[in-house]
Amino acid sequence: MQTPELEGATGDLVQALNEKVEGLEEALVSRDVIGQAKGILMERLHLTSDQAFEELRGISQQHNRKVRDISAALAETGEWPPAVLNGQRSSGRKATNSQSATSA
Numbered sequence: 028m029q030t031p032e033l034e035g036a037t038g039d040l041v042q043a044l045n046e047k048v049e050g051l052e053e054a055l056v057s058r059d060v061i062g063q064a065k066g067i068l069m070e071r072l073h074l075t076s077d078q079a080f081e082e083l084r085g086i087s088q089q090h091n092r093k094v095r096d097i098s099a100a101l102a103e104t105g106e107w108p109p110a111v112l113n114g115q116r117s118s119g120r121k122a123t124n125s126q127s128a129t130s131a
Contacts, residue, residue, distance in 0.1 A: 057095040064098035068107065086112070 061083065068079035083101075087094045090112045100109030 064101040
């Protein structure tokens, strides 16, 4: 038979573990969408993986948005930089093969 203190501690531990699992699941989803966005930029702008991430990070910092949100917008729309950054709908340009890494 458990004491009330032990039951409370067990409940706290279960809650903490559930929160940890949720955080890890979210991190996996974020990692996947960031990888997709990096791949788009690498292919379209002829960047390395590190350069593509720096593009994402730079836009993230300029607009005070999370890298995963920037990445999700790029993956959904193909626009670079994503038009949603300024509350716009579709004024961003499509990243194309004709753009060079220096214009990024």
